[in-house]
Amino acid sequence: MPGLSLVKKTKILIPRRRPEFLRRQRLIDFLHSRIDRRLLLVSAPAGYGKTTLLVDFANDTDFPVCWYSLDGSAQEPRTFLEHFTACIRQRFPEFGSRTVEMLDNLTDVGEAGLDAILVSLVNEILDEIPEYFAIVLDDFHLVEQSTAVTRFITRFLEDAPENCCLILAGRTVPGRLPIVALAAKQQVAGLGSNDLRFTPDEIQALVQQMYDVHIGEEDARALAQDTEGWITGILLSTHQLWQGLMEGLLRGRGTMTVYDYLASEVFSKQDPKVQEFLLGTSILDDMTPELCDAVLGTNNSWAVLNLLEERNLFLNRLGTEGHWYRYHRLFQGYLVSRLQREQPARYAELHRRAAAYWEGQNDLPQAISHLLSANEYAAAADRMERIASAMIAAGRHMWLMQWHETLPPEVWRARPWLLVHTAKAYAQYGQADMALSLLDAAESAFRQATDAKGTVNVAVQRGTIFRLQGRYRDGAEECGRAAMLASQMDTPTVAELERCWGICLGQMGRLQEGVEHLERALQLHLISGGEFNAALARTDLGAFLERMGRLEDALEHFEKSAAVLRRARNPSELANTLNSMGVIYYYRGEYQRARETLQEALQAAREAGSGRWTAYILAGLGDIERDSGNSAEALDHYQKALALLDERREGFLTMYIHAAQAELYAALGEPLRAHDLARQAREQAEAHRSSYEQGLAGVAMGLAWLGRDAARA
Numbered sequence: 090m091p092g093l094s095l096v097k098k099t100k101i102l103i104p105r106r107r108p109e110f111l112r113r114q115r116l117i118d119f120l121h122s123r124i125d126r127r128l129l130l131v132s133a134p135a136g137y138g139k140t141t142l143l144v145d146f147a148n149d150t151d152f153p154v155c156w157y158s159l160d161g162s163a164q165e166p167r168t169f170l171e172h173f174t175a176c177i178r179q180r181f182p183e184f185g186s187r188t189v190e191m192l193d194n195l196t197d198v199g200e201a202g203l204d205a206i207l208v209s210l211v212n213e214i215l216d217e218i219p220e221y222f223a224i225v226l227d228d229f230h231l232v233e234q235s236t237a238v239t240r241f242i243t244r245f246l247e248d249a250p251e252n253c254c255l256i257l258a259g260r261t262v263p264g265r266l267p268i269v270a271l272a273a274k275q276q277v278a279g280l281g282s283n284d285l286r287f288t289p290d291e292i293q294a295l296v297q298q299m300y301d302v303h304i305g306e307e308d309a310r311a312l313a314q315d316t317e318g319w320i321t322g323i324l325l326s327t328h329q330l331w332q333g334l335m336e337g338l339l340r341g342r343g344t345m346t347v348y349d350y351l352a353s354e355v356f357s358k359q360d361p362k363v364q365e366f367l368l369g370t371s372i373l374d375d376m377t378p379e380l381c382d383a384v385l386g387t388n389n390s391w392a393v394l395n396l397l398e399e400r401n402l403f404l405n406r407l408g409t410e411g412h413w414y415r416y417h418r419l420f421q422g423y424l425v426s427r428l429q430r431e432q433p434a435r436y437a438e439l440h441r442r443a444a445a446y447w448e449g450q451n452d453l454p455q456a457i458s459h460l461l462s463a464n465e466y467a468a469a470a471d472r473m474e475r476i477a478s479a480m481i482a483a484g485r486h487m488w489l490m491q492w493h494e495t496l497p498p499e500v501w502r503a504r505p506w507l508l509v510h511t512a513k514a515y516a517q518y519g520q521a522d523m524a525l526s527l528l529d530a531a532e533s534a535f536r537q538a539t540d541a542k543g544t545v546n547v548a549v550q551r552g553t554i555f556r557l558q559g560r561y562r563d564g565a566e567e568c569g570r571a572a573m574l575a576s577q578m579d580t581p582t583v584a585e586l587e588r589c590w591g592i593c594l595g596q597m598g599r600l601q602e603g604v605e606h607l608e609r610a611l612q613l614h615l616i617s618g619g620e621f622n623a624a625l626a627r628t629d630l631g632a633f634l635e636r637m638g639r640l641e642d643a644l645e646h647f648e649k650s651a652a653v654l655r656r657a658r659n660p661s662e663l664a665n666t667l668n669s670m671g672v673i674y675y676y677r678g679e680y681q682r683a684r685e686t687l688q689e690a691l692q693a694a695r696e697a698g699s700g701r702w703t704a705y706i707l708a709g710l711g712d713i714e715r716d717s718g719n720s721a722e723a724l725d726h727y728q729k730a731l732a733l734l735d736e737r738r739e740g741f742l743t744m745y746i747h748a749a750q751a752e753l754y755a756a757l758g759e760p761l762r763a764h765d766l767a768r769q770a771r772e773q774a775e776a777h778r779s780s781y782e783q784g785l786a787g788v789a790m791g792l793a794w795l796g797r798d799a800a801r802a
Contacts, residue, residue: 099375101176102408103156103225104415106148107401110141111295116280120146123278124223124254127246128271130279131258135419137285138320139258143225153180153222160228160374162454164235165487166198170206173241176224177214184217185210194658198484203241205660208696211248223254230259235487239265246271287320289313299401352423355402366393367402368432370416371424372439372462377412383446384439437463448472454488461492466500470507477510486514493527505534505543509550516554524554541577549582552589565593581622584613588626595633603633624653628666635673644673664694664702671709680713687713704733708746720753727753744773 120142123129131139147154157176163169170192178185188209195202232238243266246255257263262279271277287295289309296302304312356364369385370376381390394414397404403417416424428436440463447455453476460469473492480489489511493501501508508531516524528547535543548571555564568590575583587610595603607630614623631646647670654663667690674683687710694702711726727746734743751766 096171096175097375098175099407099413099415100158100160100172101156101179102413103147103154104140104144104158105406105408106144107141107405110145111291111298112145113138113142113291116142116284117146117149119278119280119284120256121150124150126254126278127249127276128266128268128278129254129256130262130268130277131256131285132260132262132279133282133285134260136319137282138287139285140227141320142280142285143227143256143258147223147225150223152220155180155222155224156227157225158227159231161231162488163232164238164491165485166203166235166237166241167192167195167484169232169235169238169241170198170203173224174206174210177218180222181218185213188213191658195484198237202484202661203237204244204699205696207241207244207248211245211250214250214253218250218252221252221254223256225256225258227258228260229257229263230261233259233261233263233265239263243267285320287313352420356424356427359402363393363396366390367397367424368428369435369439371421371428372436372443372459374421375407375413375415377414380443380446384442386442437465441465444468457492461495466496470496470500470504474504474507477507481510481513486517489514490518502530502534505531505538505540505547508534509543509546512550516550516557521554521558525551528554541574542579545571545574545578545586546582549586549589552586552593556589556593559596561593561596565590565597568593580613580617581619584610584617584619584622584626586610587613588622588629591633592629595629595636600633600637604630604637607633620653621657621659624650624657624666625662628662628669631666631669635669640673640676644670647673660693660696661699661702664690664699664706667693668702668706668709671706675709675713680717684710684713700733704730705742707733708742708749711746711749715749715753720757723753724750741773744770747773 120129131143133139147156155176156179157172159169163172174185174188174192178189188206191209192198192206195205198206226242242255242257246267249255262268262281268277289306289312292309292312293304293306296304356367359367366381366385370381370390373380373384376394378391378394381394382388391412394404398406398414403420405415405417407413407415425436428439440459444456444459444463444465447453447459453472457469457472460466460472469492473489477489480486493511501511508527512524512527512531515521515527528551532544532547535541535547548567552564552567552571555561555567568586571578571586572590575586578586587606591603591606591610593603594606607626611623611626611630614620614626627646627650631643631650634640634643634646647666650666651663651670654666667686671683671687671690674680674686687706691703691706691710694706707726707730711723711730714720714723714726727750731743731746747766748770751763751770753763754760754766755763
């Protein structure tokens with residue numbers, strides 16, 4: 090899967106410290122004095138020196154600092170997790186092998202996947218990193234709106250070992266993190282724009298140090314007031330320009346901002362060839378001499394980059410030994426804006442050249458990004474089609490969703506297969522309505538082109554969405570329509586169709602039909618070499634066979650599925666399968682074997698971060714201990730399971746546990762407590778509407794009331 094899972098090393102390198110920059114000791118001391126907190130925040134608008142401060146801090150500490158420069162792509166959970174893990178590995182090379190392997194094998198970086206990675210990451214920190222260290226996430230505002238990322242950071246702040254401090258730098262205070270709760274525990278501290286503003290004394294020292302120019306106290310106060318202590322407004326200058334710029338700045342600039350004035354003045358004083366280089370390379374977020382040469386069609390970029398670094402034209406070298414560079418984001422923004430305004434044709438051509446370079450490096454996502462900037466929508470969509478399937482397989486759903494928002498509708502409508510893959514991405518993120526809308530558009534295009542294979546794939550995907558929504562009848566009908574064109578499908582697609590159809594029919598109570606379809610799905614997956622998908626089909630098949638009373642057949646499928654899932658290191662699916670196996674052993678009275686199987690299932694559920702599966706497995710363990718006469722252990726398991734449940738979403742299991750607790754307390758001679766729990770179970774049972782859940786609720790209620798009546802007798 091070239092170009093889809095590579096970590097960009099430029100994002101995990103600490104920018105090199107410029108020795109001529111003023112060292113702001115008061116702020117460095119603030120961070121040192123509070124480094125024992127779980128979270129440090131550095132929040133201020135652009136240009137206040139947040140990154141420079143943290144680079145100074147990283148170079149001033151005796152303990153390791155891991156660094157991750159965030160960008161928009163980090164909103165994708167898999168991209169964020171890859172780089173978050175890699176930034177720690179950058180400082181601790183022996184760290185993270187288990188987490189990386191799990192992430193590589195994880196097909197779904199959803200809620201359970203995020204929790205699984207978190208558990209693995211925290212455990213590896215405990216096992217591999219004994220010393221104190223910090224993790225800096227720079228430009229956190231770029232990912233703050235990602236629910237998945239903020240959820241991961243929240244959990245990391247809760248679970249991370251005591252030897253780790255997280256430092257977030259961004260333009261806003263991250264309101265979606267539990268800052269109030271951390272503050273109540275004195276676990277958070279921060280610096281804001283008022284703290285980061287340069288004082289008149291610091292301005293005098295900075296100008297003297299960098300430019301060997303003395304400015305008086307009155308001029309320093311005026312500059313501090315005019316720039317609000319904004320470091321970029323002070324630093325966007327060079328030694329030979331400073332005196333003239335100072336005179337013009339203090340005289341007044343009309344409606345121009347400090348930044349625009351100084352940036353334009355600095356730019357206008359450069360040699361025309363340097364100006365051309367600055368504008369031409371401004372389209373690159375991170376750059377090497379080789380990349381600059383490819384974009385500009387030159388062979389001397391190395392020399393120009395060194396010249397810019399010497400002149401302090403807001404160019405930062407990344408790392409201590411590498412050849413990657415990055416402009417200060419504000420200066421880059423000024424250059425890009427000027428290039429777009431004055432040379433729009435060149436702006437587009439430069440992006441096309443950058444796209445060609447990255448395509449030659451087999452990095453299609455970066456190539457696509459440049460093509461979109463050049464408004465080369467058709468070319469970008471062509472490349473999206475080439476990697477869309479791999480993007481879905483790699484779990485990079487958000488990229489497809491973001492591209493969908495960027496491309497004009499007429500471009501999407503001409504590429505129905507891209508619509509199908511993007512629909513899968515939206516469905517994965519729970520946006521079923523958008524997914525179904527895209528599938529409708531894809532189906533219209535396929536029918537117009539008389540593409541039967543495409544039409545069938547739409548039907549299969551639509552049926553899968555209906556199944557996940559619990560719309561089993563709609564899902565079965567969709568699969569039935571698709572089956573009439575089965576001859577147009579490849580084997581994996583037919584297998585996917587049969588599995589979806591079987592699950593829908595089985596959930597509708599048509600168990601035998603469901604089993605027949607799932608058996609066909611299993612055979613087709615085995616024929617096509619899809620061992621993992623065959624394991625999932627076995628688990629589904631075993632569940633329906635169990636409901637039909639065919640316990641031995643069910644157990645055989647569960648055992649074969651578990652063997653594959655163990656090799657695949659998929660803890661979520663393994664927890665599901667092992668739980669079903671444990672229940673069958675319990676039904677057969679093999680309590681010790683059931684207990685051992687459910688303990689393995691419990692470990693897998695916790696590794697997957699699945700509270701739901703953990704609760705179901707704990708309830709099963711409670712049943713075993715109850716029937717083994719271990720009442721205290723049973724009640725402990727039941728109570729732990731209840732603590733994990735959201736009653737609105739898992740009302741059935743909540744009801745079942747209350748009924749089981751009622752039975753236990755009745756047997757223990759506590760009728761009042763048993764009566765109260767039985768009443769709760771009855772209310773919850775009445776709240777359920779599906780016939781299957783009502784039937785199970787009735788069984789559990791009967792047990793509860795029997796136990797109570799026996800206790801009374």
